[in-house]
Amino acid sequence: MSLAKAQAAVSRRFDRLNMHGIGFTDFVILYILQESPDGKLRRKDLAEKTSLTASGITRLLLPMEKTGLIAREANERDARVSYVVMTEAGRRIYEEAKYTADAIAAELIPAEQFKKYSAAAALFKLLGAVIV
Amino acid sequence: MSLAKAQAAVSRRFDRLNMHGIGFTDFVILYILQESPDGKLRRKDLAEKTSLTASGITRLLLPMEKTGLIAREANERDARVSYVVMTEAGRRIYEEAKYTADAIAAELIPAEQFKKYSAAAALFKLLGAVIV
DNA sequence: GCATAATAGTTGAGTAGTCAAATATATGTC
C-alpha cells in the first residue's frame, strides 16, 4: 500500500514542525489560509481543502484558536458560518515554520521542482498534480 | 494535500468491504498473506509491508485471530517470532471480499490497467508504481 | 560462556481523526 506508505513517510518527516509548536495538519491549515485571497475561509471550505470532515476541522482548530494562531469571525449575512482567520501570531509562526517545512520538502522532492516556488509550496503542488 | 485526499478517498470506498466483516486494512493483510510464497509472514514483515508499526499490527491482528481469519505459528529456530498464517476461513473470506474489492477498484482505475491482473491487484500495483 | 547489545512482539497511554446525532440558522414553497 504505497499510497499509505508515502503519506505516512511525508507526514512523519513533517513532524519536525512540532519544534514550532504545531503539527503537520496545523501547518497545512495555515498554508491554506495564507494562500486564500481574503486570508479567511469558512470551516466547511477548510474541511474540503484538507479532506477532513467538518468535525475533524472543529477539533483541529480548537487548540489553534486557544493558542491564538487563528481567530473566529462571523459572517454578517449568515449566522451559521464562522470564518477562520489567521492572526498576526499565526502568520508569524507560519513564516517561521515555512523555513523548516521548506527544508523538509527539499529533502523529499527533486531539485527542478522548486525553482519557482518555495519547496513546501512545490511539494504541495506536486502532490496535487500526481493524484486526484 | 492531495496525497491525503487520495488515500482518504481510496480507503473510504473500500469501507464497503465491511459487508464481509472486515475492514480495508484487514483486507490488505489477507492480500499480502495470500501473495506471500509460504502463505505466512512474521509480524515484523507485515508491519513493513503495510507501513504500520509493529504495535499497530499486534492490535490489528488481535480481532482477526479471534474471528479465525488468521492463526499464529511459532518459528522453531527463533522463539521471538510468531508467524501469521492465513486460515481456511481467512482464505474463504478473502476470496469473497476480493470480488467486492475488484468492483471497487474497477471504479477507481482506468480500464487498461487491469487486463492482466484482478482489478484490486492492479490497483495495488499501480499505487506501488506511482509513489515511493 | 558471560555480559552487552540487538531484535520481535506486546502493552499503557495518548492522538487524530471518524460517524451519527444534535443545534442553530437559512431557504423555498404554498
Add this chain to the structure above:
DNA sequence: GACATATATTTGACTACTCAACTATTATGC
C-alpha cells in the same frame, strides 16, 4: 408568514492507529 428541507458547525462515542517502555529471546565480542 408557517413548515419542510437544506446547510454549517459542534458534540459524544468510538476507531485506528502512534510512541515509549517493557518482556522475552537471540546474537556478538571478548
